[in-house]
Amino acid sequence: MIPSIALTRRALLAAAALAPLATRATAQPALPKLRVGTLKFGTLNWLLDTIRAEKLDAREGFALESVNFAGGQATTVALQAGDIDLIVSDWLWAMRRLNDGEPMRFAPFSTALGALMVAPDGPVKTLADLKGRKLGVAGGAVDKSWLLLRAYAKARLGADLIDICEPVYGAAPLVSEQLALGRVDAVLTFWPYAARLDARGFRRLLDMKEVVTGLGIDPSPPLVGYVWRTAIMGEKGAVLASFLRAAAAANTVLATSDDAWTRIRPIMQAADDAEFTRLRDYYRAGIPGSFGEPERASCDKLFAVLAQLGGADLVGQSPRFDRALFAPIGE
Incomplete structure (x- = not known):
């Protein structure tokens, strides 16, 4: 009996040692991650929360990670340092970086203006x-x-x-x-x-x-959008494309579902029902549609107006409108 018990014990120990190997063999590979810089109370969080709630990130095959910052300048510094992959900023800032030798890409986040x-x-x-x-x-x-x-x-x-x-x-x-x-x-x-x-x-x-x-600029182009460094396209181009599809799907939800807005209301900091409704309606009005050649031409005209008035303080010492900033992923 004693040898039999010893053999049984050894068999159990061997099985236990092999179990982690079997678990690792059948475990799913980790999803590629996209790190998005956000402002703690920014409207981007409304969209990201909707992506997660609707499981749109998982559907598109990536893991979404938010990194909160106290101010817009902190997000741009983190993007330039490579600490995060994507932020929301205006394309004038991205264009200036591109003209200064730091290539960026831009895709519309919102057409809402002030x-x-x-x-x-x-x-x-x-x-x-x-x-x-x-x-x-x-x-x-x-x-x-x-x-x-x-x-x-x-x-x-x-x-x-x-x-x-x-x-x-x-x-x-x-x-x-x-x-x-x-x-x-x-x-x-x-x-x-x-x-x-x-x-x-x-x-x-x-x-x-x-x-x-x-000012004769029609259609009115977006000023604010997703910005990322061209340098990460080789490694994360597919993930960025997946994120943009998830963001568009989340905006479809926010455009059509009042329940989705009820869900994100706690992070909107609305003082009352009237403020909640206005924030929802203004956001919906700014959900971007197509961004093709007419919109790029409008951006070019807008750049000329802003460069004339803002000067080097806004567009740098060598202002130039470069459509490469707006090139879709894959181009």
Whole structure:
């Protein structure tokens, strides 16, 4: 009996030793990973959350990893350092990097632009009413929307807004509160903050899409999109293509399903139902459609306008519009 027990014990031990090998032999290979840099409270998170909830990343055969950053500059630094694979930024920034010898690629994330917001009972009823008034501008002196509004005002009023009103630059939440407190007479701000002001009863005097088309640039092209380094295309080109397909599918869900919005509401930081609804509707209005030759031609025209007004501070010392930035994956 004793030898038999010893043999049985040895057999069990041998089986236990072989079990991990069998498990490894049948385990599925790890999915290729895409590291996406996000702002903690940015709208990109709404899309990424939807991709995960709908299991669109798994369907496309990749693993999605979000890396949160405190500000936009931190995301661009991390992208340039190779710490992350993809961010959302404007293509003007990516074009400048390309012209400086650091090739980038761009695909549209949103066509939503900012808006000029005013109080419904305030003194500003038309663009001309900004004369002698204080205008809050989200961002700085080379903010793209501000430059475009200046160009539009020149065409419509024959005057540069910087000469006829007092711009007050600041962070978007700050200038929104300045409008609410009556310390500025109008605010030019990014679309999520315009949506929040809209929900509070403020009026959209002028949408930036109207500004762009008013400058003869039609169709109005996206300014903001997914940006990645061309250098990773060899290793991760297939994963990037999979991500873009998953993102498009997630946007289809967000465009058609109110339940999907209920699911992501906790991360939207909406103050109330009205703000939640405006944020949803503004996002839906900005879901990108086709991005073909007409849109690329519009980007070229837009670049020329912004380069003229923004100068080297915006587009660098050697500004050049390079369509290679917008080349689809595979080209």
